[in-house]
Amino acid sequence: MAFLLCKRAMGFSPWFFFNWKGENIMKQTKVFLNESEMPRQWYNIVADLPTPMSPPLHPGTGKPVGPDDLAPVFPMNLIEQEVSTERWIDIPEPVLDKLCLWRPSPLYRARNFEKLLDAPVKIYYKNEGVSPPGSHKPNTAVAQAYYNKVFGIKRLSTETGAGQWGSALSMACQMFGLECRVFMVKISYEQKPYRRLMMMTWGADCIPSPSNITQAGRKILEEYPDSPGSLGMAISEAIEDAVGDKDARYSLGSVLNHVLLHQTIIGLEAQKQLEKIGDYPDIVMGCAGGGSNFAGLCLPFARDKIHGKQISIVATEPTSCPTMTRGPFAYDFGDTAMTTPLLPMYTLGHDFVPAPIHAGGLRYHGMAPILSHLLKEKIIEARALDQIETFTAGINWARTEGFIPAPETNHAIAAVVQEAQKAKEEGKEKTILFNWSGHGIVDLAAYDAFLSGKLKKYELPEEELQKALESIAGYPKP
Amino acid sequence: MPEQLEIRCPKLGNQVTFAYCLREGGDIPCPRTIKCWHSYFPVEAYLREKLASDDWKRCFNQKPKEKILTLVELIEAAKKQKQTVK
Numbered sequence: 384m385a386f387l388l389c390k391r392a393m394g395f396s397p398w399f400f401f402n403w404k405g406e407n408i409m410k411q412t413k414v415f416l417n418e419s420e421m422p423r424q425w426y427n428i429v430a431d432l433p434t435p436m437s438p439p440l441h442p443g444t445g446k447p448v449g450p451d452d453l454a455p456v457f458p459m460n461l462i463e464q465e466v467s468t469e470r471w472i473d474i475p476e477p478v479l480d481k482l483c484l485w486r487p488s489p490l491y492r493a494r495n496f497e498k499l500l501d502a503p504v505k506i507y508y509k510n511e512g513v514s515p516p517g518s519h520k521p522n523t524a525v526a527q528a529y530y531n532k533v534f535g536i537k538r539l540s541t542e543t544g545a546g547q548w549g550s551a552l553s554m555a556c557q558m559f560g561l562e563c564r565v566f567m568v569k570i571s572y573e574q575k576p577y578r579r580l581m582m583m584t585w586g587a588d589c590i591p592s593p594s595n596i597t598q599a600g601r602k603i604l605e606e607y608p609d610s611p612g613s614l615g616m617a618i619s620e621a622i623e624d625a626v627g628d629k630d631a632r633y634s635l636g637s638v639l640n641h642v643l644l645h646q647t648i649i650g651l652e653a654q655k656q657l658e659k660i661g662d663y664p665d666i667v668m669g670c671a672g673g674g675s676n677f678a679g680l681c682l683p684f685a686r687d688k689i690h691g692k693q694i695s696i697v698a699t700e701p702t703s704c705p706t707m708t709r710g711p712f713a714y715d716f717g718d719t720a721m722t723t724p725l726l727p728m729y730t731l732g733h734d735f736v737p738a739p740i741h742a743g744g745l746r747y748h749g750m751a752p753i754l755s756h757l758l759k760e761k762i763i764e765a766r767a768l769d770q771i772e773t774f775t776a777g778i779n780w781a782r783t784e785g786f787i788p789a790p791e792t793n794h795a796i797a798a799v800v801q802e803a804q805k806a807k808e809e810g811k812e813k814t815i816l817f818n819w820s821g822h823g824i825v826d827l828a829a830y831d832a833f834l835s836g837k838l839k840k841y842e843l844p845e846e847e848l849q850k851a852l853e854s855i856a857g858y859p860k861p
Numbered sequence: 862m863p864e865q866l867e868i869r870c871p872k873l874g875n876q877v878t879f880a881y882c883l884r885e886g887g888d889i890p891c892p893r894t895i896k897c898w899h900s901y902f903p904v905e906a907y908l909r910e911k912l913a914s915d916d917w918k919r920c921f922n923q924k925p926k927e928k929i930l931t932l933v934e935l936i937e938a939a940k941k942q943k944q945t946v947k
Contacts, residue, residue, distance in 0.1 A: 439927050439929045439930050439933075440930075441930075441933060442930055442933065442934055443933075443937065448929055448930070448933055452933050452936065453929075453932070453933070453936070455936050455939070455940065456932065456936055544870070544872060544873030544874045544875065545873050545874035545875040546874075547874055568873055570873070570875075570877065570881060571873050571874075571875050574875055574876070575875055598942050598946075599938075599942075603887070606887070607884075607887060610884075610887070611881055611884070613872075613885045613886065613887075613891070614872050614873060615886075618931070618932075618935065619935055619938075622932065622935040622936060622939050623935075623938075623939040623942060625939075626936060626939035626940055626942075626943060627939065627942075627943055635928075635932075638928040638929075639928070639929065672871055672872075673928075700871075751928075752927060752928075752929070769900055770868065770869060790869050790874075791871075791874070826874075826875075828875070828876055829869050829875070829876055832867050832869070832876050837866075837867045837876075838867065838868065838869075
């Protein structure tokens, strides 16, 4: 008669179950690090890049953008990190103290999802949804709030779309006794009350943008009184707000070097956790909007790749995949420098689009320069995925692993599915690691849209389709 | 009509209608509109018909700026604004 006995296993938690013979009858699912094992330094990949990155040039002077150009919106200690070439940068103790509230985040093995996929793959994921706001964003929000605090800043200003970044910064400012003002894009402010309420709960001043409190906002409202806002407008307001107050600075949640630096704690933890179980990934994946969660996981592994490890690092981008059969064109920039106009890549009648549209994601604006550089150097690759495919993957994930992913995280999961299918077709065993960047509990409206069929493809009426095709009849075809 | 179709906006992180994408840039669409919508309906053809040539160029033929340069431009604009108010 078998009975269960709990035993503490080294490196695994909380308990594992053994039968009366001492045989392990329960497979391990999570790998934890103790707080004392948390990385004490961030990793800066700039020190290891095979070729240097070109500095951005000031649009006015034509000279490289320097610290003084950024000083009105960032404290000098963060600007120093932005331009640093040091490989390792110490994480201050007060930052570690706050990160310890949810870090180190667990590394999971997605055994149930593996079973569903029925492919020769091991799937590991870093669960960044365990932070109080439910995403990876606080990793840099806490650090930025700290550096502003020690620089003597009293208030931070920022913009947010649906509120993921805004809520992370609101919490971080509260932790360090800073005021926080968040310009939230009006359409999101009206549609996403829960994120807005999270910000307010953490003590932030959340303002719908465009607003009347900045000149930029007033100008927009004069021209378009019912403007639903945009991220661009909200950024303008947040910058103006910061520049106009000597005690205030601006804070950005993605793209910039120092933001990516703060996120590397994710990948550094993952490396330690995998080492504990004697494993290493063949493929590292993450979704990349601005790039911070992807960079956070992948940069320490990119270092390994630069030093000779055979590993694929794949960024997935939220975009549509042109699988339609009736549409006339897919467009992409004609060169990697994005200097050409959009170019037609295929015409009606062609079966599928060529590679450029799939590799094009990271070349678009808004992506972190470090990641664009790594893409150019072929250290990472990019993949674009269709929203319907990503939500299907997310639903399957929730039904097997339980956790409901953020819609952005679904892009990484969908890419994992693709890799598993590929491994099955090739009959090769693969170990996949990806960043589960956040939960989707406050994004259920997106799931509602998917489940109720609102994300389905739209069949343009034939008459309208013909009219539309006539409108582009004169354009060159490839 | 496609204006009422919904999609998740990768910039905002919430659902938006195509009507929002059409006015995201104030009087012009979001530069991502074609990229986001082209698998749902022939959006490029649709926009070619709706937009004036200049608006099309302003929207889709502009070279996207790096974020840091956008910030620098906004800082300069805000500094000028501050001086004007003084």
